[in-house]
Amino acid sequence: MGNLIDLIRSDARYEDSLKACMNCGICTAICPAAEFYDYDPRRICDTVQRGDEEQVEKLLREDTIWYCGQCMSCKPRCPRGNVPGAVINILRKVSQEMGYYKESRMGRQQVALMAGIGNNILEIGYCVHPDKVRPEMHPEQGPAWEWYIKNIKEVAPKFGANYHGKGAGALREICPETMEELRNIFKVTGGMDFHDAILNGGKDD
Amino acid sequence: MANRYWNEYQKNIADDHYYYERSCIRQTFFPGSETAFLKMMQDELGKDIFDDFRLHTCTGIGYHTDVVPLETTMTVVARIFSLMKERGYENLVPSCITSFGVFTEMCHMWQEHPELLEQTRENLYKACKREFDMPKNIAHPSDLIFKYRFELAEKMKYRLVNRFTGKPLNVVEHIGCHYAKLFPDKGVGKAEFPYVLAGMIEAWGGHVVDYPERRHCCGFGFRQYLVQENRGYSVSNTKKKLESMEPYEPDFIVSNCPGCSMFLDRWQYTIAEMEHKTYDREGYGIPVLTYEEMAGLLLGYDPWELGLQIHQVQSERLLDKIGIPYDPKQKYNSASGKILRAPEKPENLLV
Numbered sequence: 041m042g043n044l045i046d047l048i049r050s051d052a053r054y055e056d057s058l059k060a061c062m063n064c065g066i067c068t069a070i071c072p073a074a075e076f077y078d079y080d081p082r083r084i085c086d087t088v089q090r091g092d093e094e095q096v097e098k099l100l101r102e103d104t105i106w107y108c109g110q111c112m113s114c115k116p117r118c119p120r121g122n123v124p125g126a127v128i129n130i131l132r133k134v135s136q137e138m139g140y141y142k143e144s145r146m147g148r149q150q151v152a153l154m155a156g157i158g159n160n161i162l163e164i165g166y167c168v169h170p171d172k173v174r175p176e177m178h179p180e181q182g183p184a185w186e187w188y189i190k191n192i193k194e195v196a197p198k199f200g201a202n203y204h205g206k207g208a209g210a211l212r213e214i215c216p217e218t219m220e221e222l223r224n225i226f227k228v229t230g231g232m233d234f235h236d237a238i239l240n241g242g243k244d245d
Numbered sequence: 246m247a248n249r250y251w252n253e254y255q256k257n258i259a260d261d262h263y264y265y266e267r268s269c270i271r272q273t274f275f276p277g278s279e280t281a282f283l284k285m286m287q288d289e290l291g292k293d294i295f296d297d298f299r300l301h302t303c304t305g306i307g308y309h310t311d312v313v314p315l316e317t318t319m320t321v322v323a324r325i326f327s328l329m330k331e332r333g334y335e336n337l338v339p340s341c342i343t344s345f346g347v348f349t350e351m352c353h354m355w356q357e358h359p360e361l362l363e364q365t366r367e368n369l370y371k372a373c374k375r376e377f378d379m380p381k382n383i384a385h386p387s388d389l390i391f392k393y394r395f396e397l398a399e400k401m402k403y404r405l406v407n408r409f410t411g412k413p414l415n416v417v418e419h420i421g422c423h424y425a426k427l428f429p430d431k432g433v434g435k436a437e438f439p440y441v442l443a444g445m446i447e448a449w450g451g452h453v454v455d456y457p458e459r460r461h462c463c464g465f466g467f468r469q470y471l472v473q474e475n476r477g478y479s480v481s482n483t484k485k486k487l488e489s490m491e492p493y494e495p496d497f498i499v500s501n502c503p504g505c506s507m508f509l510d511r512w513q514y515t516i517a518e519m520e521h522k523t524y525d526r527e528g529y530g531i532p533v534l535t536y537e538e539m540a541g542l543l544l545g546y547d548p549w550e551l552g553l554q555i556h557q558v559q560s561e562r563l564l565d566k567i568g569i570p571y572d573p574k575q576k577y578n579s580a581s582g583k584i585l586r587a588p589e590k591p592e593n594l595l596v
Contacts, residue, residue: 052315052358072462073469075485076478109466109478110309111422112346116429116436132311149472150312156471158312167306168269180476182514182557187577187588194579199552200280201272208298210272210279218299221324224372231317238312 045091047134057126061085067114067124079107081124100135106146154238165214254434258392259382263294264334268341271503277552278537305343309467320368322351327377337380342502345385346423387501391441394448401543405451408568413452414496418442421502458489463505483512487524497532509533514557517594528595530558559596
């Protein structure tokens with residue numbers, strides 16, 4: 041086996057995600073991403089299962105693996121108990137570790153996601169927060185959202201929220217001790233190195 | 246015989262003493278729903294549920310956008326379990342469907358791979374000097390409302406019935422994908438017959454609409470929404486659902502996932518503005534409620550304290566059908582009663 045196949049199969053999720061694909065294609069039939077993009081989870085599982093290093097490397101450098109929406113509708117449908125959506129998680133991880141994600145348009149979006157969601161977690165302790173859903177970046181949120189953001193300090197308490205307050209409650213400021221522990225977890229488990237690597241352009245080939 | 250088979254589709258939901266974990270998405274878009282849920286559990290049902298200020302994100306959105314590694318998410322989850330242990334609780338109630346899926350997945354992996362559990366224990370101790378146990382029970386808040394739906398019904402002032410026709414309201418229920426598609430045996434009714442919301446609707450007098458795309462994803466897609474240029478994926482999937490449910494003339498949609506509730510609401514506005522198309526007859530759109538909002542309204546909670554005014558599809562016509570009173574003057578007031586200028590009106594969607 042080559043390095044990429046070894047890396048993929050060494051992921052703890054692999055055993056549960058790809059047992060023995062028989063190429064029936066029900067994952068593709070149910071897949072919302074396959075309806076919208078030129079995307080075929082059946083072919084991805086087949087490529088990974090065959091273990092052809094060259095084909096897998098090609099896959100890791102392409103847009104394809106970034107099309108999945110992680111709904112996991114494939115999981116309960118697969119007659120063999122495979123999880124194509126989790127195979128995607130493994131492929132994306134390896135693509136980022138190898139720096140291949142930079143070669144595809146969709147892959148490069150990881151930089152924006154890290155600068156958004158990744159930074160949110162490390163800076164404020166939440167993945168999403170109203171302060172980060174700016175109306176000018178989210179026209180689809182509509183005028184009701186714009187009104188809420190404009191008046192959030194005065195309106196949020198009406199809903200029982202504790203906007204930027206101390207103590208418990210929705211939208212509370214997360215205390216410094218908690219943030220320190222959260223960041224320590226990222227440091228100890230490799231999350232911080234991964235965060236910095238993606239924001240700094242990742243590993244070169 | 247039928248009951249015996251149906252019993253296999255039920256899940257074990259703890260009776261009391263819950264540790265509540267708030268949701269990044271729900272608190273952002275539906276803070277009134279979390280408040281209403283705690284009020285129902287504590288005031289209406291007399292249950293012990295703890296809201297801990299020391300919690301933080303489960304990293305679920307980061308995990309599914311592949312910007313947070315598995316080992317990191319596992320250890321973050323372990324810290325949450327550690328806090329729960331420290332507070333003396335064993336039953337976890339995560340507000341978010343993504344968190345529910347993440348907690349379930351991590352526990353599953355630890356059970357299947359004990360070496361990962363050991364590694365996580367080491368990581369957590371190294372990072373935080375903490376120890377943890379896995380929860381005895383993980384239930385989504387919608388599981389708890391489902392479990393106690395008949396007790397809540399006894400306290401409700403209103404039913405899901407059109408007061409003008411006397412007929413049950415047509416309700417579309419949407420289950421978040423990560424509720425039962427990830428681990429089917431962790432959801433009421435499993436992935437095939439999800440009953441957690443349908444059970445509430447039926448118990449409270451409504452009619453559950455069955456339509457072809459009932460189980461299709463709302464289209465969040467994590468990176469497919471969060472990256473602006475990919476949002477066509479997200480709106481297309483919601484549009485597919487809306488087109489499929491339109492002929493059944495739903496009075497409203499209810500969802501147990503914070504993301505789904507928001508997308509099914511906002512994409513109706515987007516489609517109305519882009520294509521001049523709404524999925525009701527009058528041009529107002531189909532109101533979308535969280536299950537806490539649905540339960541809260543029937544219990545007589547104030548619609549404006551639940552936060553219905555920060556949905557884009559407005560709900561007054563639904564409130565009128567049920568017979569729920571509301572004060573239009575209070576709708577856009579601040580918490581202190583100050584009159585705030587109302588939002589702009591959309592160009593096409595009626596409000």
